[in-house]
Amino acid sequence: MKTIGIIILTALLVASVNAREIKLLNVSYDPTRELYTEYNAAFAKYWKAKTGDDVTISQSHGGSGKQAQSVINGLEADVVTLALAYDIDAIAKQARLLPADWLKRLPNDSTPYTSTIVFLVRKGNPKGIRDWDDIVKKGISVVVPNPKTSGGARWAYLAAYAYALEKNNHDDAAARAFITKLYKNVPVLDSGARGSTVTFAKNGIGDVLLAWENEAHLALKEFGADNFEIVTPSLSILAEPPVAVVSKNAKNHHTTEIANEYLKYLYSDEGQEIAARNFYRPRNEAVAAKYAANFSPVKLVTIDQEFGGWAKAQKTYFADGGVFDQIYQP
Amino acid sequence: MTPVATTFHAAPQVVHRHTTSEPPVVRRLLISVALAFLSLFLFLPLVYVFTQALAKGFGFYLETLRDPYAWSAIKLTFIAAVIAVPLNCIFGVCAAWAIAKFDFPGKNVLLTLIDLPFSISPVIAGLIYVLVFGAQGWIGLKFPQFADWLTDHDLKIIYATPGIILATIFVTVPFVARELIPLMQAQGRSEEEAARVLGASGWQTFWRVTVPNIKWGLIYGVILCNARAMGEFGAVSVVSGHIRGLTNTVPLHIEALYDDYNFTGAFAVASLLALLALVTLGVKTWVEHQHARQDKTESTA
Numbered sequence: 080m081k082t083i084g085i086i087i088l089t090a091l092l093v094a095s096v097n098a099r100e101i102k103l104l105n106v107s108y109d110p111t112r113e114l115y116t117e118y119n120a121a122f123a124k125y126w127k128a129k130t131g132d133d134v135t136i137s138q139s140h141g142g143s144g145k146q147a148q149s150v151i152n153g154l155e156a157d158v159v160t161l162a163l164a165y166d167i168d169a170i171a172k173q174a175r176l177l178p179a180d181w182l183k184r185l186p187n188d189s190t191p192y193t194s195t196i197v198f199l200v201r202k203g204n205p206k207g208i209r210d211w212d213d214i215v216k217k218g219i220s221v222v223v224p225n226p227k228t229s230g231g232a233r234w235a236y237l238a239a240y241a242y243a244l245e246k247n248n249h250d251d252a253a254a255r256a257f258i259t260k261l262y263k264n265v266p267v268l269d270s271g272a273r274g275s276t277v278t279f280a281k282n283g284i285g286d287v288l289l290a291w292e293n294e295a296h297l298a299l300k301e302f303g304a305d306n307f308e309i310v311t312p313s314l315s316i317l318a319e320p321p322v323a324v325v326s327k328n329a330k331n332h333h334t335t336e337i338a339n340e341y342l343k344y345l346y347s348d349e350g351q352e353i354a355a356r357n358f359y360r361p362r363n364e365a366v367a368a369k370y371a372a373n374f375s376p377v378k379l380v381t382i383d384q385e386f387g388g389w390a391k392a393q394k395t396y397f398a399d400g401g402v403f404d405q406i407y408q409p
Numbered sequence: 410m411t412p413v414a415t416t417f418h419a420a421p422q423v424v425h426r427h428t429t430s431e432p433p434v435v436r437r438l439l440i441s442v443a444l445a446f447l448s449l450f451l452f453l454p455l456v457y458v459f460t461q462a463l464a465k466g467f468g469f470y471l472e473t474l475r476d477p478y479a480w481s482a483i484k485l486t487f488i489a490a491v492i493a494v495p496l497n498c499i500f501g502v503c504a505a506w507a508i509a510k511f512d513f514p515g516k517n518v519l520l521t522l523i524d525l526p527f528s529i530s531p532v533i534a535g536l537i538y539v540l541v542f543g544a545q546g547w548i549g550l551k552f553p554q555f556a557d558w559l560t561d562h563d564l565k566i567i568y569a570t571p572g573i574i575l576a577t578i579f580v581t582v583p584f585v586a587r588e589l590i591p592l593m594q595a596q597g598r599s600e601e602e603a604a605r606v607l608g609a610s611g612w613q614t615f616w617r618v619t620v621p622n623i624k625w626g627l628i629y630g631v632i633l634c635n636a637r638a639m640g641e642f643g644a645v646s647v648v649s650g651h652i653r654g655l656t657n658t659v660p661l662h663i664e665a666l667y668d669d670y671n672f673t674g675a676f677a678v679a680s681l682l683a684l685l686a687l688v689t690l691g692v693k694t695w696v697e698h699q700h701a702r703q704d705k706t707e708s709t710a
Contacts, residue, residue: 104652112669139652140668153544154568154650174544273668280673301670331560 143230162230501585533645
């Protein structure tokens with residue numbers, strides 16, 4: 080009996096001396112699965128070395144709008160890493176889980192990495208797709224997700240719109256005609272970016288996929304560079320997928336400090352390297368230079384210059400009864 | 410019209426007689442059409458699931474199933490089924506008992522309500538729970554104290570195991586009841602009435618008379634209920650939150666693997682569900698066989 084008692088006592092002592100185990104939930108959008116799998120492991124290692132605590136980071140992925148809706152409805156994310164600022168604004172506005180000025184809490188408008196929209200075509204580019212004008216031609220089948228649910232799809236829509244505006248001297252009617260023609264060529268709207276990539280690459284539907292740059296590179300890696308190639312258009316949009324601590328949830332979970340550190344570490348050299356390795360354009364110039372071969376130069380417009388910010392763009396184009404609803408008839 | 414044995418529930422009366430006079434050509438044609446259809450739409454996909462699952466060898470297959478995320482999905486699916494099936498079993502017997510043995514106002518309403526989960530889309534079922542229990546939902550608006558109490562005690566419903574169990578219960582409500590109602594209605598109430606006249610108590614009547622009569626129908630209902638509980642996708646998907654290793658059930662884990670470009674892994678986990686279906690079919694056949702045999706011994710005795 081005595082020995083058993085001693086064993087139990089030692090076990091309890093060891094357990095209490097042992098490091099704390101902290102849990103974090105990162106609710107993210109669709110194409111970041113691989114990025115955060117790698118980053119979470121790196122951060123857990125960094126945190127263990129720094130504080131001695133173990134941290135387990137859970138991931139949830141899906142269309143950006145859908146994920147934001149889940150957080151609003153009570154999915155208790157400590158941090159959100161979504162496809163666009165509007166979706167985090169929605170969490171701030173509708174559920175008041177974080178302050179309205181969250182965008183200014185971290186450098187670069189809380190966007191540690193950027194991306195853009197490119198074309199993925201089948202090997203040898205059989206339809207000769209070089210730029211936006213080629214994908215609105217009759218008979219070209221374009222795969223792109225649904226802008227109502229997918230962040231990537233909204234960036235893709237805005238990239239096409241921006242091209243049409245620039246080409247037509249900012250004539251909105253001409254841009255609208257262009258985008259109408261584009262969505263006439265879309266046979267299927269998946270709910271998230273990943274669904275569209277599988278539709279295009281695995282199920283063989285469509286001539287061109289409008290994809291996140293990182294998603295296009297990943298598709299090359301997963302499905303073989305001998306099957307597909309990336310075409311970078313003459314103009315695209317600077318896609319800024321921001322990150323934020325969901326303050327109220329983190330406070331309830333007592334994870335505010337580590338949640339902040341988790342996001343800040345994305346800006347560190349290691350965080351930036353991981354982003355670049357996963358084909359996100361890093362903010363850090365030294366890292367960007369190192370991985371320059373991965374990213375074709377392209378003229379990028381920003382949503383603020385071209386469309387007056389997310390709130391306005393969302394209302395004009397993607398709200399119920401907005402331009403997208405008017406031009407898209409399935 | 411040729412007499413057709415209706416095999417709606419567990420008691421098919423096998424008729425071994427040539428009741429048709431159609432020429433052999435017609436018979437063979439009908440049989441081959443049925444077989445071709447079955448192999449094209451059922452057998453081939455099933456074979457495809459298993460060949461794809463083993464496409465990278467048995468080692469990869471085992472590794473996929475041993476993955477911690479896969480394990481947690483299997484565990485969660487199991488927990489949901491272990492809670493949902495017995496609850497629906499109790500509810501199904503109560504409801505069938507009430508409907509078949511008694512007359513009361515609102516009987517038809519109850520019958521319709523039992524069928525509700527069959528008639529509405531599972532996605533809507535999931536959404537109902539989000540709209541009621543979600544952070545912006547009805548409970549939070551109408552009973553903020555209760556909602557705060559839940560938060561203070563770290564009790565989550567939506568995007569956690571309770572929500573998944575609720576959704577699973579909802580979609581599997583009709584299975585046991587639907588199986589028992591026609592059976593109990595066909596049996597009538599004369600045996601129970603005889604038992605009561607002979608002095609049996611309510612419980613005695615239930616355990617000694619009713620339960621043995623409905624045993625096979627009940628087992629059959631439980632099998633179907635379990636198959637659906639473990640395979641449900643839509644309703645569970647809405648309330649899950651898709652947190653890997655925490656709130657993904659087996660069907661959701663399959664979707665996640667597929668979206669991770671891990672197609673072989675997705676098929677490997679899918680083969681588990683396919684195996685479950687095959688086991689279900691096997692048990693079902695066995696139950697039918699047992700039932701038929703028991704009926705035979707009873708009628709000869």
